[in-house]
Amino acid sequence: MNLTPAIRQGLAAALAAYIVWGLLPLYFYALTDVPPHELVGWRVVFTIPVCFGIIWARGQATELRAAFADLRLLGQLLISALLIGSNWLIFLIAIKSGHVLATSLGYYINPLLNVLLGTMLLGERLTKPQWMAVALAGMGIALLLAGAIETLVVALSLAITFTAYGYVRKHTQVSAVNGLTIETTLLLAPAVIILVFAANSAEGMSLLRGGQTAALIAGAGLATAVPLMLFATAARALPLSTLGFVQFISPTISFLLGVTVFGEELDKTRMACFTLIWAAIALYSWDMLRRSRQTPA
Numbered sequence: 525m526n527l528t529p530a531i532r533q534g535l536a537a538a539l540a541a542y543i544v545w546g547l548l549p550l551y552f553y554a555l556t557d558v559p560p561h562e563l564v565g566w567r568v569v570f571t572i573p574v575c576f577g578i579i580w581a582r583g584q585a586t587e588l589r590a591a592f593a594d595l596r597l598l599g600q601l602l603i604s605a606l607l608i609g610s611n612w613l614i615f616l617i618a619i620k621s622g623h624v625l626a627t628s629l630g631y632y633i634n635p636l637l638n639v640l641l642g643t644m645l646l647g648e649r650l651t652k653p654q655w656m657a658v659a660l661a662g663m664g665i666a667l668l669l670a671g672a673i674e675t676l677v678v679a680l681s682l683a684i685t686f687t688a689y690g691y692v693r694k695h696t697q698v699s700a701v702n703g704l705t706i707e708t709t710l711l712l713a714p715a716v717i718i719l720v721f722a723a724n725s726a727e728g729m730s731l732l733r734g735g736q737t738a739a740l741i742a743g744a745g746l747a748t749a750v751p752l753m754l755f756a757t758a759a760r761a762l763p764l765s766t767l768g769f770v771q772f773i774s775p776t777i778s779f780l781l782g783v784t785v786f787g788e789e790l791d792k793t794r795m796a797c798f799t800l801i802w803a804a805i806a807l808y809s810w811d812m813l814r815r816s817r818q819t820p821a
Contacts, residue, residue, distance in 0.1 A: 534761025538770040541754035544747070545631075546777025549624050550785070551747055552616060555740050558730040560616035562722040563744070566730075567612060568708050568715035570745030575705035578753075588702050598706065600696045605707035607689040608752070609714075614681045624782035625794065626675040630682030631775035632801045636661045637687040638767060639808075645691070648763065657808035664800030672793050690767065693759050700756035704749060772805055 579588055618627045642648035668676035782788045
């Protein structure tokens with residue numbers, strides 16, 4: 525792959541995004557006393573001012589107004605907003621229920637789904653070793669049908685929603701910050717409804733508890749906006765298969781956190797699944813490295 529300035533910028537953005545995402549279980553684990561649906565609502569509410577602040581600083585208000593006036597673009601971003609909102613909710617439910625390893629597996633599967641999507645819809649071609657890698661990953665996923673169906677449901681739900689989100693955003697002609705601003709604005713109405721119900725519940729609104737909980741909830745805007753904008757930048761600059769390759773960083777961090785910090789158990793079925801996924805990643809990575817060395821400078 526020829527590392528043009530755009531490709532280098534895309535790789536840097538992807539690396540930063542995936543490192544932040546890999547560490548997010550630590551952040552949201554500190555908010556496990558906040559119901560997942562309420563936390564999604566707060567993520568939307570606090571992401572919007574971050575986005576508008578960046579737009580104001582960059583002087584992109586005119587571009588944002590033009591984007592809001594494009595009905596076709598709004599339709600695309602409505603789809604991506606629903607996909608990322610669903611992904612957030614699934615992720616937070618998994619963290620709250622102690623399934624960090626399942627989230628890790630989902631984001632290991634995601635790059636391989638990117639590869640398949642790039643092949644089927646974008647005309648990207650895979651080599652035989654890459655097809656073998658996809659087959660190994662499929663075997664690993666199939667193992668979960670026998671002994672860890674809950675892990676499979678969480679992992680596939682995360683992988684499918686985020687793969688689809690990446691595909692839609694790659695083909696949506698809008699800048700990263702404007703796109704995220706419109707996505708969160710489109711999600712604002714349901715977020716407010718969720719928070720109104722939360723305020724009227726027996727537990728009350730979590731933000732009003734003050735202290736660390738309130739600070740972390742408010743900080744969720746930055747934790748949400750920054751990596752997503754980095755990802756959107758990377759998605760537009762990199763081939764889908766390359767984007768998937770870099771994403772292996774995030775689930776590796778989450779896997780290590782799940783085993784060490786959160787103390788989740790790796791039974792034989794899950795261990796066998798992860799082993800097959802890692803073998804697939806190793807094979808795919810080796811093939812990419814081999815082909816890059818064969819490409820003339």
